[in-house]
Amino acid sequence: MNAFELHQPKDLASAATLAGGGGDLRFLAGGQSILASMKLGLASPDAMIDLSLIPDMKAITVAGGVVKIGAMAKHADVAANADVKKAIPALADLAGGIGDRQVRNMGTIGGSLANSDPAACYPAAALGLGAMIHTNKRNIAADSFFLGLYETALDAGEIITAVSFPVPEKAAYVKFKNSASRFALVGVFVSKGAQGVRVAVTGAASCAFRATALETALANSWTAAACNAVKMSADNLNGDLHASAEYRAHLIPVIAGRAAAAAK
Amino acid sequence: MKADGIGARVTRKEDHRFLTGNGQYTDDIILPRQTYAAFVRSPHAHATINGINSAAAAAMPGVVAIFTGKDIEESKIGGLPCGWGITSKDGTPAIEPAHPILCIGKARYVGDHVAVVIAETAEQARAAADVMDVDYGILPAVVSTGTAAASKTAVHDQAPNNVCYTWGHGDEAGVKAAFEKAHHISTLDLINQRLAPNAMEPRAANAVYDRSSESYTLYVANQNPHVERLLMCAFVLGIPEHKMRVVAPDVGGGFGSKIFVYAEETVLVWASKRVNRPIKWTADRTEAFLSDAHGRDHVTKAQLAMDKDGKFLGFRVDTTAAMGAYLSTFSTAVPTILYGTLLAGQYTTPSIYVEVTAVFTNTAPVDAYRGAGRPEATYVVERMVEVAARDMKLDPAEIRRRNFIRTFPYATPVGLTYDVGDYDATLDSAIKMADVAGFAARRAASEARGMKRGLGYSSYIEACGLAPSNVAGALGARAGLFESGEVRVHPTGKVEVFTGSHSHGQGHETTFAQVVADKLGIPIEDVSISHGDTGKVLFGMGTYGSRSLAVGGSAIVKAVDKVIAKGKKIAAHLLEASDTDIEFVNGEFIVKGTDKKVPFASVSLTAYVPHNYPLDKLEPGLNENAFYDPTNFTYPAGTHICEVEVDPQTGKVEICAFTAVDDFGNIINPMIVEGQVHGGVAQGLGQALLEDCIYDPESGQLLTASYMDYAMPRADDFPNFKVGNNVTACTHNPLGVKGCGEAGAIGSPPAFINAVTDAIGVKHIDMPATPERVWRAMQSAAHA
Numbered sequence A: 001m002n003a004f005e006l007h008q009p010k011d012l013a014s015a016a017t018l019a020g021g022g023g024d025l026r027f028l029a030g031g032q033s034i035l036a037s038m039k040l041g042l043a044s045p046d047a048m049i050d051l052s053l054i055p056d057m058k059a060i061t062v063a064g065g066v067v068k069i070g071a072m073a074k075h076a077d078v079a080a081n082a083d084v085k086k087a088i089p090a091l092a093d094l095a096g097g098i099g100d101r102q103v104r105n106m107g108t109i110g111g112s113l114a115n116s117d118p119a120a121c122y123p124a125a126a127l128g129l130g131a132m133i134h135t136n137k138r139n140i141a142a143d144s145f146f147l148g149l150y151e152t153a154l155d156a157g158e159i160i161t162a163v164s165f166p167v168p169e170k171a172a173y174v175k176f177k178n179s180a181s182r183f184a185l186v187g188v189f190v191s192k193g194a195q196g197v198r199v200a201v202t203g204a205a206s207c208a209f210r211a212t213a214l215e216t217a218l219a220n221s222w223t224a225a226a227c228n229a230v231k232m233s234a235d236n237l238n239g240d241l242h243a244s245a246e247y248r249a250h251l252i253p254v255i256a257g258r259a260a261a262a263a264k
Numbered sequence B: 001m002k003a004d005g006i007g008a009r010v011t012r013k014e015d016h017r018f019l020t021g022n023g024q025y026t027d028d029i030i031l032p033r034q035t036y037a038a039f040v041r042s043p044h045a046h047a048t049i050n051g052i053n054s055a056a057a058a059a060m061p062g063v064v065a066i067f068t069g070k071d072i073e074e075s076k077i078g079g080l081p082c083g084w085g086i087t088s089k090d091g092t093p094a095i096e097p098a099h100p101i102l103c104i105g106k107a108r109y110v111g112d113h114v115a116v117v118i119a120e121t122a123e124q125a126r127a128a129a130d131v132m133d134v135d136y137g138i139l140p141a142v143v144s145t146g147t148a149a150a151s152k153t154a155v156h157d158q159a160p161n162n163v164c165y166t167w168g169h170g171d172e173a174g175v176k177a178a179f180e181k182a183h184h185i186s187t188l189d190l191i192n193q194r195l196a197p198n199a200m201e202p203r204a205a206n207a208v209y210d211r212s213s214e215s216y217t218l219y220v221a222n223q224n225p226h227v228e229r230l231l232m233c234a235f236v237l238g239i240p241e242h243k244m245r246v247v248a249p250d251v252g253g254g255f256g257s258k259i260f261v262y263a264e265e266t267v268l269v270w271a272s273k274r275v276n277r278p279i280k281w282t283a284d285r286t287e288a289f290l291s292d293a294h295g296r297d298h299v300t301k302a303q304l305a306m307d308k309d310g311k312f313l314g315f316r317v318d319t320t321a322a323m324g325a326y327l328s329t330f331s332t333a334v335p336t337i338l339y340g341t342l343l344a345g346q347y348t349t350p351s352i353y354v355e356v357t358a359v360f361t362n363t364a365p366v367d368a369y370r371g372a373g374r375p376e377a378t379y380v381v382e383r384m385v386e387v388a389a390r391d392m393k394l395d396p397a398e399i400r401r402r403n404f405i406r407t408f409p410y411a412t413p414v415g416l417t418y419d420v421g422d423y424d425a426t427l428d429s430a431i432k433m434a435d436v437a438g439f440a441a442r443r444a445a446s447e448a449r450g451m452k453r454g455l456g457y458s459s460y461i462e463a464c465g466l467a468p469s470n471v472a473g474a475l476g477a478r479a480g481l482f483e484s485g486e487v488r489v490h491p492t493g494k495v496e497v498f499t500g501s502h503s504h505g506q507g508h509e510t511t512f513a514q515v516v517a518d519k520l521g522i523p524i525e526d527v528s529i530s531h532g533d534t535g536k537v538l539f540g541m542g543t544y545g546s547r548s549l550a551v552g553g554s555a556i557v558k559a560v561d562k563v564i565a566k567g568k569k570i571a572a573h574l575l576e577a578s579d580t581d582i583e584f585v586n587g588e589f590i591v592k593g594t595d596k597k598v599p600f601a602s603v604s605l606t607a608y609v610p611h612n613y614p615l616d617k618l619e620p621g622l623n624e625n626a627f628y629d630p631t632n633f634t635y636p637a638g639t640h641i642c643e644v645e646v647d648p649q650t651g652k653v654e655i656c657a658f659t660a661v662d663d664f665g666n667i668i669n670p671m672i673v674e675g676q677v678h679g680g681v682a683q684g685l686g687q688a689l690l691e692d693c694i695y696d697p698e699s700g701q702l703l704t705a706s707y708m709d710y711a712m713p714r715a716d717d718f719p720n721f722k723v724g725n726n727v728t729a730c731t732h733n734p735l736g737v738k739g740c741g742e743a744g745a746i747g748s749p750p751a752f753i754n755a756v757t758d759a760i761g762v763k764h765i766d767m768p769a770t771p772e773r774v775w776r777a778m779q780s781a782a783h784a
């Protein structure tokens, strides 16, 4: 890891000013993704902007049918939050299933969404619940947030401040783990609510995406059998050391069916 | 039984130090004027090195020195030696290409050590190494083991078809005859995949040269410091042994990978005199994946001939084994002496023949890894027996019973003589412990939930306690395989024991102390064990092959016996009796049949304060050493039973139960033995379920160079293991012990694969049984 300059702004405005300063800048949230890439030499920013001292970025509130989670809320905080567990148990479960104890005590929801790792869990929840991502500049619907491999709709220097999840009637997330990294080999988030039926898949392509054929199938019949009857194409799916595209295509309906059966 | 003696569950003396962060590992050692090394490693699997421009690196901050293969060549430093000579079946010796400590002319695997940069800090060394300008000419790479011998590319010019040797062992004609009269011949093709060793502590070294004494000290994460010194001094650097001290302090796991003499520490020792400062190097995890000697990597074809009752008549095994790019220290012995000789398993098969073709590939060297050859042999035998049982429609336990060896000593057709064992007893108790009787009901319950359930056996044997030196020598070993032990009794009766064996997780400081405390009748707190320092310990061959207690422990027992014998003479003088009338019981020297006695500590004090002492007949002092050379290998054996449930929709395998019943001979500390079994089973199941060290077949890039891609087993991948013992004491060492360090890794993989194939109804599936592989096997079985 190369030496870098560390900024610790005390409010959002100064963070934004620093972030507009140019050069190779990165935010430091939980550090669970960025520090690993720096150690491997995949990223070597000149400066980092630590977001942990900015007030109000960690709040978790449930009101008016919306769960709003501050960008700096840690996975462990979301997993343990009684209001979240009651409103969207699937979201608390998802957070509690990320990485290991150490990762959950450091990693943040904002970092996870901003990173758009192809196998990360939160992107599936954001898409699968039709979330709204709030930044220091605007609101971005989850549907138009994830653009590709580690690529999002965020502008350079734009800061995620919070995420709003509408509370669904029922939802579930099932992760079929990559046995090495324990990220999602295929993870599927299903929900039914005001926005209709949503099925979001992670781990299988360059970034999380919605599986419309499965949404239609579940809208017709909310059963595992309905999912299993859907044939997913392997085109555009990832094939790698851990699984071929065909196997991932086979798994998506199977895991979606399990999520549908588990939804509450 | 003495509460802290032989057979007691004494908690480990070393654990307090480890658990409180007070261990002293090589990386913890920082010497005055310390410098740090970083290695420039080849990014290509196979390339000529056309030139190296160090100018930019040399100008970087903090750089002290840079060395390349040119410096090694100019200094006439030889290559790393191979410790075992193997002869091909045509009588020619194995081809042993030079293994330079920094590449000369060519790089032969991704991670090959091209140059070293030494700087004031580790970061500066790394930064400078990253700007070294090496002009590579990329060559095609030989990657796959199975096709290496047919490749048009040669890893070494001396071996144009990449064959290092073709070794034949056993009775080829006898096997042929058996096949001709067989009722049935079962066949099996399998791959035993390559593994990365993954010790928790990565390899590390710190070397320093002292000008005043003209001597070197090397701290190194190593399993056998004396062997390291001998090989490095005598065969590579030409340093007189008395001018070099090797210290292997606390070592965080080895699994074989720290037996070998590696280029990195050899470069450090050599360079430490050139720069006249201590040089330290600690591998990072990626470097460990790239440059630790890997394990396994066999491609095998097996055939088993049987009569109509399923009695084994003849067994033929043809294996291609990868050596990697160079011959690591014991690489040649692993797929031959430690593999071919174990192919009888627990069975009376009268004729066995094995042929092993060892090939060079543009990959990291392959050498001993927990079990070393014996897991590979057991995997072939126990998978073959399972296939045979299914072919013959026999219960897998029954076919084993029909073929078990029951009379001992038993000379196998592949050159070993088993001294003792009771294979029926271990099988029976494993069956009971695993509740095989209840399996049918558990399978029905799984099926009712849409799952598939399977059960698999493995009745393994291994040869441990390496080794009778004369036998090893006749088989090609270039070293003896005895062990040394020294028992130093201090005047107050406190005892310090020096062993040539080395502990890097095994718990010697406890087990060996239990043995000595028990024999001398003193509290375990009064005994300390020293190991891992050639400056303290007389000599040693180190720890591998489950040899520590059977060989190292036996040497200590011999030395203790000498202490007691001398003590008797001193006691006889003090008690005014004849030494033949003195008995040593519970720490006291007693005149037989009387109440006249003197405690151990009084005798030791007299030995060092010899005022009333037979000085005319006996030297003062109480310090004895002994060498022990075993007369045979030891033969731990057992039966493991694995039960799995497979999810047919995803192919995911869950291990529901694992039972290991082992015969390790006498047991000194049952808790430590259970720990060794748990660790070994986890390692074996890790291979069977998860681990795979994969090179890109074209480019030779290592694709699994981090834990994001190399799947290590975790606790929640396993159920609680059920562990049991049956004891038949080893007949030829003083403790009656056999060794337990590798059994878990040897026995478990075939038990698991037998269970998985039983569950999904296919003949074979290669390891690791990843969900996709299992799912695909089920797909093709359904369409067959």
Ligand SMILES: Cc1cc2nc3c(=O)[nH]c(=O)nc-3n(C[C@H](O)[C@H](O)[C@H](O)COP(=O)(O)OP(=O)(O)OC[C@H]3O[C@@H](n4cnc5c(N)ncnc54)[C@H](O)[C@@H]3O)c2cc1C
Residues within 6 Å of the ligand: A026, A027, A028, A029, A030, A031, A032, A033, A034, A035, A036, A051, A071, A072, A097, A098, A099, A100, A103, A106, A107, A108, A109, A110, A111, A112, A114, A115, A117, A119, A120, A121, A122, A154, A158, A159, A160, A161, A181, A182, A183, A184
């Ligand atoms: C061992 C291990 C296992 C893991 N397993 C899983 C898993 O199973 N599932 C899973 O989903 N994830 C997993 N992760 C990733 C983990 O969830 C990370 O915490 C997460 O991906 C990144 O969050 P962070 O807070 O650590 O972000 P950081 O690493 O600090 O930052 C990541 C990136 O996001 C940017 N960023 C951070 N915060 C913001 C913000 N508020 N606005 C804009 N940009 C921002 C940074 O500039 C950086 O580029 C694992 C990680 C590890 C180390």
